Amino acid sequence: MQHCFMKAPLSAVLATVVLSALLAGCADKTVEGGGYAGGAPTDVATATESAGEVEVAIPGDGTWRVGTDVEPGFYVAEGGEDCRWSRLGRMDVDYDDVIARGFVARPVVEIMDGDGGFHTDGCGAWTPLESYAGTVLEEVPGDGIWIVGADLEPGTYVAEGGDWCLWQRLLAFTPEHDSIIKGGSSRRATIGPDDVGFYTEGCGSWTRTG
Structure with missing residues (x-):
């Protein structure tokens, strides 16, 4: 197909x-x-x-x-x-x-x-x-949508980076634009306690630093 x-x-x-x-x-x-x-x-x-x-x-x-x-x-x-x-x-x-x-x-x-x-x-x-439990990771392995509280904890993360890097912090998993808290292309992101998800593409793995 x-x-x-x-x-x-x-x-x-x-x-x-x-x-x-x-x-x-x-x-x-x-x-x-x-x-x-x-x-x-x-x-x-x-x-x-x-x-x-x-x-x-x-x-x-x-x-x-x-x-x-x-x-x-x-x-x-x-x-x-x-x-x-x-x-x-x-x-x-x-x-x-x-x-x-x-x-x-x-x-x-x-x-x-x-x-x-x-x-x-x-x-x-x-x-x-x-019902998704997940496993909290100190290092987010790469591209995708990661669940805050299940896959990663709030905090500051630094990406290993690539030729380009895009990420967004999510307030909800809904189609509305206001579900996006903040986005960026830097290799540093701080995930807040009210975030529900973190989307990353092209950034490589993210390591928590604080």
């Missing part, structure tokens, strides 16, 4: 924290299901899998029916370099039925009540945000 994505400006990417801004410039595509066999739903996605105390709602690649396989809500992915996802208006989709899509290493996505399906490829398992 071929995917077409374009790198959006950071303001567009994070103004839609669920990353719905990466639609332009793609030819029509058909998203094929991995969660269905012979047109009938399997019970893979509806079963709760345990990795320690972590609830897994979407076990991996495929197209999952909203309301049957996966419930509306916020989800965080394990992530991967080639992670991509699409929110679908219905299951038998073409490009016109893609509500939103994103291509980010470690996304947080809100699946909406009116969505028909959700397609994921290369993102690993998805966990409901409300």
